Amino acid sequence: xxxxxxxxxxxxxxxxxxxxxxxxxxxxxxxxxxxxxxxxxxxxxxxxxxxxxxxxxxxxxxxxxxxxxxxxxxxxxxxxxxxxxxxxxxxxxxxxxxxxxxxxxxxxxxxxxxxxxxxxxxxxxxxxxxxxxxxxxxxxxxxxxxxxxxxxxxxxxxxxxxxxxxxxxxxxxxxxxxxxxxxxxxxxxxxxxxxxxxxxxxxxxxxxxxxxxxxxxxxxxxxxxxxxxxxxx
Amino acid sequence: xxxxxxxxxxxxxxxxxxxxxxxxxxxxxxxxxxxxxxxxxxxxxxxxxxxxxxxxxxxxxxxxxxxxxxxxxxxxxxxxxxxxxxxxxxxxxxxxxxxxxxxxxxxxxxxxxxxxxxxxxxxxxxxxxxxxxxxxxxxxxxxxxxxxxxxxxxxxxxxxxxxxxxxxxxxxxxxxxxxxxxxxxxxxxxxxxxxxxxxxxxxxxxxxxxxxxxxxxxxxxxxxxxxxxxxxxxxxxxxxxxxxxxxxxxxxxxxxxxxxxxxxxxxxxxxxxxxxxxxxxxxxxxxxxxxxxxxxxxxxxxxxxxxxxxxxxxxxxxxxxxxxxxxxxxxxxxxxxxxxxxxxxxxxxxxxxxxxxxxxxxxxxxxxxxxxxxxxxxxxxxxxxxxxxxxxxxxxxxxxxxxxxxxxxxxxxxxxxxxxxxxxxxxxxxxxxxxxxxxxxxxxxxxxxxxxxxxxxxxxxxxxxxxxxxxxxxxxxxxxxxxxxxxxxxxxxxxxxxxxxxxxxxxxxxxxxxxxxxxxxxxxxxxxxxxxxxxxxxxxxxxxxxxxxxxxxxxxxxxxxxxxxxxxxxxxxxxxxxxxxxxxxxxxxxxxxxxxxxxxxxxxxxxxxxxxxxxxxxxxxxxxxxxxxxx
Numbered sequence: 001x002x003x004x005x006x007x008x009x010x011x012x013x014x015x016x017x018x019x020x021x022x023x024x025x026x027x028x029x030x031x032x033x034x035x036x037x038x039x040x041x042x043x044x045x046x047x048x049x050x051x052x053x054x055x056x057x058x059x060x061x062x063x064x065x066x067x068x069x070x071x072x073x074x075x076x077x078x079x080x081x082x083x084x085x086x087x088x089x090x091x092x093x094x095x096x097x098x099x100x101x102x103x104x105x106x107x108x109x110x111x112x113x114x115x116x117x118x119x120x121x122x123x124x125x126x127x128x129x130x131x132x133x134x135x136x137x138x139x140x141x142x143x144x145x146x147x148x149x150x151x152x153x154x155x156x157x158x159x160x161x162x163x164x165x166x167x168x169x170x171x172x173x174x175x176x177x178x179x180x181x182x183x184x185x186x187x188x189x190x191x192x193x194x195x196x197x198x199x200x201x202x203x204x205x206x207x208x209x210x211x212x213x214x215x216x217x218x219x220x221x222x223x224x225x226x227x228x229x230x231x232x233x
Numbered sequence: 234x235x236x237x238x239x240x241x242x243x244x245x246x247x248x249x250x251x252x253x254x255x256x257x258x259x260x261x262x263x264x265x266x267x268x269x270x271x272x273x274x275x276x277x278x279x280x281x282x283x284x285x286x287x288x289x290x291x292x293x294x295x296x297x298x299x300x301x302x303x304x305x306x307x308x309x310x311x312x313x314x315x316x317x318x319x320x321x322x323x324x325x326x327x328x329x330x331x332x333x334x335x336x337x338x339x340x341x342x343x344x345x346x347x348x349x350x351x352x353x354x355x356x357x358x359x360x361x362x363x364x365x366x367x368x369x370x371x372x373x374x375x376x377x378x379x380x381x382x383x384x385x386x387x388x389x390x391x392x393x394x395x396x397x398x399x400x401x402x403x404x405x406x407x408x409x410x411x412x413x414x415x416x417x418x419x420x421x422x423x424x425x426x427x428x429x430x431x432x433x434x435x436x437x438x439x440x441x442x443x444x445x446x447x448x449x450x451x452x453x454x455x456x457x458x459x460x461x462x463x464x465x466x467x468x469x470x471x472x473x474x475x476x477x478x479x480x481x482x483x484x485x486x487x488x489x490x491x492x493x494x495x496x497x498x499x500x501x502x503x504x505x506x507x508x509x510x511x512x513x514x515x516x517x518x519x520x521x522x523x524x525x526x527x528x529x530x531x532x533x534x535x536x537x538x539x540x541x542x543x544x545x546x547x548x549x550x551x552x553x554x555x556x557x558x559x560x561x562x563x564x565x566x567x568x569x570x571x572x573x574x575x576x577x578x579x580x581x582x583x584x585x586x587x588x589x590x591x592x593x594x595x596x597x598x599x600x601x602x603x604x605x606x607x608x609x610x611x612x613x614x615x616x617x618x619x620x621x622x623x624x625x626x627x628x629x630x631x632x633x634x635x636x637x638x639x640x641x642x643x644x645x646x647x648x649x650x651x652x653x654x655x656x657x658x659x660x661x662x663x664x665x666x667x668x669x670x671x672x673x674x675x676x677x678x679x680x681x682x683x684x685x686x687x688x689x690x691x692x693x694x695x696x697x698x699x700x701x702x703x704x705x706x707x708x709x710x711x712x713x714x715x716x717x718x719x720x721x722x723x724x725x726x727x728x729x730x731x732x733x734x735x736x737x738x739x740x741x742x743x744x745x746x747x748x749x750x751x752x753x754x755x756x757x758x759x760x761x762x763x764x765x766x767x768x769x770x771x772x773x774x775x776x777x778x779x780x781x782x783x784x785x786x787x788x789x790x791x792x793x794x795x796x797x798x799x800x801x802x803x804x805x806x807x808x809x810x811x812x813x814x815x816x817x818x819x820x821x822x823x824x825x826x827x828x829x830x831x832x833x834x835x836x837x838x839x840x841x842x843x844x845x846x847x848x849x850x851x852x853x854x855x856x857x858x859x860x861x862x863x864x
Contacts, residue, residue: 016520024493050355055302074306075318082353098708100666101720172716178726179718182733191716228711 051084053125062126063133070129077125085122088112102176110170114150136230143226144213158206164192276314277328282321283314290331297355299331323350330356338365344372378644401479421472422535428465428528431458462525466502469495469528491534498528541645545638552637556630560597563626567593567619574612581608597623667723673709674722676702 053059059070081090088109095108115123115131134142149155153163168188175183199207199215216222253260275291277284294300309316317324323342327350330336338347338361351358361369404414435451435458451458473495480486501521533539546553568589575583582605583589592605596619607616713719721729
């Protein structure tokens with residue numbers, strides 16, 4: 001008699017176990033539960049973003065580069081990024097290779113935002129070439145405008161001290177640790193103070209584009225250095 | 234529109250004449266083809282190998298590089314051909330795609346190289362033909378698995394600005410990141426083990442007291458076991474709730490396998506608390522006890538081997554399913570046969586077909602317990618056929634499972650090896666990085682030499698610095714000027730730190746020298762050369778007319794650059810050449826004065842008066858005096 005009781009209990013157990021597994025399988029089928037931790041298959045479906053630039057003639061018209069220069073630029077660009085667009089990670093990698101001693105990723109982030117004029121998260125060849133055209137062949141006004149745009153992180157038309165501090169820290173980060181004299185904590189801040197003293201004419205705590213351009217145009221050293229990279233290409 | 238039908242379009246348009254008599258409305262104007270180009274041969278020069286094809290062949294796929302105007306970027310006017318600096322072998326299959334409309338994957342090609350070529354030419358890999366698609370996908374999956382291992386290691390990187398929640402999640406996922414995580418890991422492992430052992434020991438018969446028969450320990454020490462169980466479940470509940478809180482995507486976490494196992498492990502306890510000891514559901518109560526053993530699966534978080542096994546089973550799910558299905562089929566067939574064969578014999582154990590299932594399973598898996606044996610001749614014949622076929626059926630899917638397991642296991646071993654080699658790899662990468670940084674510092678000194686000796690342009694060119702390097706060095710110099718700090722070697726940096734800890738005055742007194750380190754016309758500082766300044770340093774070399782630059786480099790132990798300034802060779806090398814330095818180079822620590830910056834407007838007043846620079850005087854035996862006199 002005892003055996004009979006044990007038998008039925010055991011069968012009940014079996015029944016319940018089967019029920020539980022069946023319900024788990026059902027939930028899995030319904031997609032509520034996923035059994036694969038890392039979806040390797042999904043990664044394969046991510047097709048890379050591909051981008052083709054506008055025609056050579058159009059780019060020639062829009063920028064100040066000659067046909068040959070555009071060709072050279074495009075070949076280099078496409079070699080580095082076969083898919084035709086640079087995303088931020090790749091950009092940071094590329095830029096960091098030039099500054100082995102420090103950490104160039106923060107500054108590369110700001111630079112990326114300055115090049116990515118339509119803010120879609122990737123720099124296409126057009127963005128790249130437009131930026132370069134301003135920087136290498138533009139007028140002083142355009143170059144200063146570009147620099148202002150770089151410093152103005154939130155693109156609201158004013159450079160605040162916080163934004164300038166971020167940029168300054170990013171630049172000092174690129175120097176790395178082994179510098180002479182040794183970098184102190186307050187060096188970027190002091191640098192920012194000096195900058196604001198020079199630029200902020202009306203002492204309202206922000207630098208507008210006009211103050212910036214005015215001040216830079218009056219500074220002979222800055223003017224001279226703006227012509228520095230004209231023969232890059 | 235697919236390419237193949239493009240050739241038939243003129244035919245379809247011509248055949249549209251057939252609609253004209255029937256149409257009621259006037260037809261729209263046909264588009265004119267303004268570019269009346271004759272079909273011409275295009276030459277594609279891929280790294281020297283010339284391919285020729287018709288222009289219309291390439292125009293078949295206008296959304297790829299070759300089919301669109303993007304190839305104009307690669308047009309070479311002089312030779313009237315399109316030049317691509319890519320692999321010519323891989324290009325063959327790409328050009329064949331245009332010709333035949335089918336993309337094939339050459340098996341000898343590396344998968345990532347092929348992928349890059351496809352991306353470069355703007356072709357999506359999904360259109361690889363059926364003949365090669367399987368191979369392509371398999372290779373890609375393998376490669377991805379391999380790369381994923383690498384990425385998982387990189388997940389250890391501590392991101393800046395991680396809030397508490399992210400830190401906790403990282404600690405949970407990877408116990409080696411912090412001590413707290415390790416402690417937590419071991420504590421949970423310990424409690425899982427305790428819980429499982431408790432479940433096991435509960436059923437062991439403890440010593441019997443005089444009046445009762447052997448009782449299992451669980452019934453004897455009910456309270457103790459209950460307390461232990463409660464403690465374990467508390468820990469597991471807390472762990473689950475913490476994980477739930479820290480998970481970046483709670484929905485995804487709740488759907489994952491490990492969280493289901495966690496829930497299944499702790500739920501029976503709570504259900505048991507709620508349920509009373511009702512007779513009707515006693516079966517369910519027993520089941521709950523069974524489920525407690527699932528806690529052992531929580532070990533899979535702690536053990537890599539278990540995870541491999543689980544992954545193998547999952548990837549062989551279809552083979553296992555086939556095995557199960559074919560076995561079931563065979564069992565049913567043979568059980569039926571055995572039942573009817575043994576029906577005749579008296580006192581046969583084969584009372585029903587389900588009863589014969591047991592015999593069939595035991596025989597097919599070659600266990601052969603012997604509790605049920607056929608007695609009739611027909612039964613014995615069928616029994617032997619059953620055991621032979623059992624061997625075959627089981628042997629078929631097993632090699633597939635084994636090969637899958639072997640592949641995954643080897644991959645894991647490779648990952649472990651790579652992890653072990655990672656340190657060496659990182660060290661090598663760091664060395665190469667520092668060598669490139671040192672190259673810059675080195676070239677700065679060489680640059681000084683150039684100025685000093687006033688090399689002519691040809692001689693300058695004869696130096697091994699390439700244009701690229703010199704441009705890179707110029708960029709670094711501009712950064713130096715912007716921040717008014719200089720790049721120095723690691724050793725010098727450490728010396729400086731040491732010095733500053735020791736003293737701050739001795740470095741000022743001996744000499745002041747200012748130096749203009751620019752070798753080029755960075756910021757146009759050439760004009761500074763003419764300010765004379767005396768300088769002296771401890772192995773005091775007095776230079777009278779300071780129109781020359783004296784740069785002293787003492788290098789110990791490094792073969793590459795044993796340069797010494799020509800004008801000071803006699804002074805320096807004898808007494809200071811053989812210093813026991815720590816085995817590195819002594820570099821000149823130069824301070825360049827904050828001249829107006831390259832890119833960012835900088836304040837002049839930041840670094841005090843010009844014409845002042847500090848030299849480093851190191852008093853420790855390992856260093857030498859570095860001084861630069863500049864003009």
